[in-house]
Amino acid sequence: MKPIGKVLCATGLLVGFLAYYWQDPFDPESLVGARVLLTGASAGIGEQMAYHYARFGAELVLTARREAVLQKVMEKCLTLGAKKVFLIPADMSSPSEPERVVEFAVQKLGGLDYLVLNHIGANRFQMWAGDVEFTRWLMQVNFFSYVALATAALPTLEKSNGSLVVVSSLAGKIATPFTTSYSATKFALDGFFSSLRHELMMQKKNVSVTLCILGLIDTESAMESTRGKVHIPASPASEAALAIISGGATRVQQVFYPWKLKQVYYLWVLAPSNEVLQSYYNYSSP
Numbered sequence: 353m354k355p356i357g358k359v360l361c362a363t364g365l366l367v368g369f370l371a372y373y374w375q376d377p378f379d380p381e382s383l384v385g386a387r388v389l390l391t392g393a394s395a396g397i398g399e400q401m402a403y404h405y406a407r408f409g410a411e412l413v414l415t416a417r418r419e420a421v422l423q424k425v426m427e428k429c430l431t432l433g434a435k436k437v438f439l440i441p442a443d444m445s446s447p448s449e450p451e452r453v454v455e456f457a458v459q460k461l462g463g464l465d466y467l468v469l470n471h472i473g474a475n476r477f478q479m480w481a482g483d484v485e486f487t488r489w490l491m492q493v494n495f496f497s498y499v500a501l502a503t504a505a506l507p508t509l510e511k512s513n514g515s516l517v518v519v520s521s522l523a524g525k526i527a528t529p530f531t532t533s534y535s536a537t538k539f540a541l542d543g544f545f546s547s548l549r550h551e552l553m554m555q556k557k558n559v560s561v562t563l564c565i566l567g568l569i570d571t572e573s574a575m576e577s578t579r580g581k582v583h584i585p586a587s588p589a590s591e592a593a594l595a596i597i598s599g600g601a602t603r604v605q606q607v608f609y610p611w612k613l614k615q616v617y618y619l620w621v622l623a624p625s626n627e628v629l630q631s632y633y634n635y636s637s638p
């Protein structure tokens with residue numbers, strides 16, 4: 353073979369190998385008829401996840417506090433192709449709600465394949481001002497309710513070899529300014545659910561745990577709370593939603609979105625610099 357032929361042949365083999373290696377293992381068909389309980393489904397990333405799941409033909413139970421808004425999301429999900437959609441308004445600051453929501457979902461869908469934990473209480477993107485009570489409340493909404501929802505759903509997820517999908521943030525991996533309480537709730541999620549993943553594996557229980565680490569996403573609430581305070585580009589909520597769903601369906605342990613966030617995180621682990629990190633945040637002392 354001539355040298356040019358050898359080069360073309362090697363290039364072809366390399367392209368073939370890379371295409372095989374990087375092919376997306378996510379098969380949307382796997383979600384047809386999947387039974388999904390989705391929290392924080394009335395707005396932002398949760399709303400976008402509801403629409404993706406609906407297009408993929410999943411059966412859904414949607415929850416958040418605002419019934420009228422959930423009703424609209426439910427109607428759109430039905431037009432997009434969801435097989436079944438139910439809604440249950442619930443406030444996750446109330447410790448009794450998680451169990452009630454899971455019971456409702458299991459009763460309506462006959463079990464669960466996915467529990468997608470996504471809701472958050474309204475965040476204050478500001479310097480710590482000493483509000484301990486707010487932190488306690490946020491811990492209940494962003495952390496304890498996740499633990500209670502997962503605990504109530506585990507028996508049915510074990511039966512279905514199902515999946516727990518937990519939506520977190522880069523602020524749950526790297527402490528960032530203006531996020532004291534929020535960051536604490538997200539670090540707590542990593543600790544709890546990563547430990548739970550080990551225990552499920554050790555007990556040979558086939559329930560996957562996917563932790564989703566997101567950067568800034570262009571939801572209304574995030575854009576409003578960070579306006580003028582950060583120099584960080586926001587990524588689209590619909591893409592973030594798809595990344596979460598795909599990570600859950602392929603049962604990976606961690607999803608980073610946007611994808612470059614993984615490099616950012618490992619760079620921080622290898623060479624942390626407070627100056628560089630703080631340069632992304634606006635602060636002028638009073």
Ligand SMILES: NC(=O)c1ccc[n+]([C@@H]2O[C@H](COP(=O)([O-])OP(=O)(O)OC[C@H]3O[C@@H](n4cnc5c(N)ncnc54)[C@H](OP(=O)(O)O)[C@@H]3O)[C@@H](O)[C@H]2O)c1
Pocket residue numbers: 391392393394395396397398415416417418419421442443444445469470471472473474493519520521522566567568569570571572573574
């Ligand atoms: N957007 C970002 O930049 C970003 C970045 C990193 C990580 N994340 C993570 O992505 C997830 C979704 O964020 P998002 O920006 O889409 O949030 P969002 O737009 O503010 O939506 C929050 C959802 O939670 C519900 N919710 C609020 N308080 C609740 C309560 N007490 N009980 C039950 N539900 C409640 C809201 O509905 P109701 O008001 O109807 O209750 C809404 O459906 C969160 O876990 C967040 O930490 C977001």
